[in-house]
Amino acid sequence: MLAGLGRAMYERRFVVIAAWVAVALAGAVFGGSVYDRTQSVDTLPADAPATAAQDRLDALDPEGERVVAVISGRDVGATELITSVTRIAYEIRALPGVAEVDDSYTTGRRQISTDQQGSLVTVELKPGLSDDEALRVADQVSAALRRIDAPEILIGGGLLAEREFTDQAVRDAAVGESVALVCVALLLIVLLGGLVAGLLPLAAALAAVAGTLLTLTGLAGLLPVSEYAVNVVTLLGIGLAVDYSLLMIARFREERAADPRAPLAVLIDRTVVTAGRAVLISGSAVAAALVGLFAFGDPLLAAMAMGGALVVVLATAAGLTLVPVLIALAHRRIPAPRPPKRTSLLVRLAGFAQRRPRAVALTATAGLLALSAPLLFAEFANSDVRVLPTSSEARQTYEATQERFADPPKQPLTVVVEAPADRPDVKELFDRVEQLPGVSDVFVRSELPPGVSVADVVPSGAADGPEAQRLVAELRSLDAPAPLLVAGPAAELTDAKRSVADRLPVALAIIVVSTAALLFALTRSVVVPLKAIALNVLTLLATMGVLVAVFQWGWGAGLLGFESWGALDLTTPLLLFVFAFGLSMDYEVFLLARVIQEWDRRTATDAAASDRAVLAGIAAAGPVITTAALAIGIVFLGFVLGDLIAVKEIGVGMAVAVLLDVTVIRGLLLPATMSLLGRWNWWRPGLTATAPPAQVPVA
Structure with missing residues (x-):
């Protein structure tokens, strides 16, 4: 040949x-x-159950990318800090492409660090933005967040980490x-x-x-x-x-x-x-x-x-x-x-x-x-x-949220049931979910299209840890009154x-x-x-x-x-x-x-x-x-x-x-x-x- x-x-x-x-x-x-x-590039085949669940969720209740900021170095009750965060939060809400801003001063949910020296600001972008559009809006949000009057500001989130x-x-x-x-x-x-x-x-x-x-x-x-x-x-x-x-x-x-x-x-x-x-x-x-x-x-x-x-x-x-x-x-x-001077090692x-x-x-x-x-x-x-270097701001932001806050934001397991949430058997199902070992909390979503129910199930451990993976198997094995899908990091890993x-x-x-x-x-x-x-x-x-x-x-x-x-x-x-x-x-x-x-x-x-x-x-x-x-x-x-x-x-x-x-x-x-x-x-x-x-x- x-x-x-x-x-x-x-x-x-x-x-x-x-x-x-x-x-x-x-x-x-x-x-x-x-x-x-x-x-x-996705790490799951297109026919994976978690992929099907996420596609169904995106069709029912689409969510945008999130930008997370940890504001640190000043007492959370300081007047100057409250004024600064409030002003910047309203500026960010006015930006095109921003869907929602969640902070500890202008919204009802307070997320304060255990040492009272830090708080979280979470900005959700509008769903449907292209990658380039989302990054452009995320950069605008980041620039605004950095103007907050605080000694240390860490900014991260999935989009910026990617x-x-x-x-x-x-x-x-x-x-x-x-x-x-x-x-x-x-x-x-x-x-x-x-x-x-x-x-x-x-x-x-x-x-x-x-x-x-x-x-x-x-x-x-x-x-x-x-x-x-x-x-x-x-x-x-x-x-x-x-x-x-x-x-x-x-x-x-x-x-x-x-x-x-x-x-x-x-x-x-x-x-x-x-x-x-x-x-x-x-x-x-x-x-x-x-x-x-x-x-x-x-x-x-x-x-x-x-x-x-x-x-x-x-x-x-x-x-x-x-x-x-x-x-x-x-x-x-x-x-x-050159002739070898001595016999080779091999x-x-x-x-x-x-x-x-x-x-x-x-x-x-x-x-x-x-x-x-x-x-x-x-x-x-x-x-x-976590695979990013320790110098990465996105990683530092993630670690700060997990280590400094008593109730850090987690990526939950999301259960989709093809039946209305007001049906007694569906309510009973979510009650059983709440009693499962390894479940920290269950939040049933509202304002969904008729005929479907969605609940966010927060695992007690890491979002994709062994307990969460066992929980995926238990959720999928439940005797549900209608077809049930499970999405989330642990479901994807499983x-x-x-x-x-x-x-x-x-x-x-x-x-x-x-x-x-x-x-x-x-x-x-x-x-x-x-x-x-x-x-x-x-x-x-x-x-x-x-x-x-x-x-x-x-x-x-x-x-x-x-x-x-x-x-x-x-x-x-x-x-x-x-x-x-x-x-x-x-x-x-x-x-x-x-x-x-x-x-x-x-x-x-x-x-x-x-x-x-x-x-x-x-x-x-x-x-x-x-x-x-x-x-x-x-x-x-x-x-x-x-x-x-x-x-x-x-x-x-x-x-x-x-x-x-x-x-x-x-x-x-x-x-x-x-x-x-x-x-x-x-x-x-x-x-x-x-x-x-x-x-x-x-x-």
């Missing part, structure tokens, strides 16, 4: 370079505007990508032995990312694109493109060293035929893993999958077309690899594992399972204002968890079957793909255990610069599974391709032949895998430099997964298990355990 592609790229190298330069320039000029076109999240995501992306690119460039220049050789993978990475941003900008007009998705896929693209570039460069060096007199076109063609197959299989494995995200039916995950699939396709295309052309143009500036680890395979396999597996133990206590939730649990088997089947098929195509073995999947699952379990300890329990929170909010984002394990699984396949393909090549060179039939092939394959592929792991680890650590906790989770998780994969999995468990299995590694139906696999082109 790839035969002749390298020669074609060489012969049309200037056309290929011109095409990629055009893509990169267009991406640089127009791709950045994708951040201006991103939007908040804008802060978007702005923070853009800042995090700029900082993380810049630092990652600089660090990766320095690393590659040192490890590849030259400026040009070191910058070549980055050129491919930038071209792939620019193309992705350009495509996302176009798609943003047709589909919702999340700023979170843009952050994740750009760094994923950098990591993949660097990996594929390193593999192609390493193979070109080997071909050149083996046949220094061969024409450059021949060397490029051989490089693409061999290393290109590994790139193609690896890219297909990552893309297949991303397709699994679509199975969840989650709009946010679908946006991630769309962006991720785009960047994988472009990174793979860059590896197969742009990188060979860059090598052809810069081949004189790509030095031969080879030493593999040799140790092969000498004691049973003990190493048991110990390494036990260690990974121990790391995964915290996962038994994991709490997952939808990200909210439905999200149920949706993930219901659709997880389908997603796993897509990922596992497609990955196993690709590895079978590479190895012609049934055992090796199954073993690779099992080892990847061990890595992911251990990684998730580390994330629970760090982000839920707060271990090392000070070092990483965040405050734990007591849970992990619900999308983190799904994204981590897909990205880490796909990237682990990179190293699996790189390594197995060389192992098979070494196996095919051997004519021995004794059991030690497999061990020698594994060790030789690790020695050959080890430098590429180690360099790629260091580079991609640095790229994903760029996430940690940002302030969004959900993004930090992905960065730390990917860095831990890569570290475990390259050391414990590739260095210890893989050689140990292959030693234990011996020639059974290459078994497939219809083939005896003593027969070698069919010879296939390898990287």
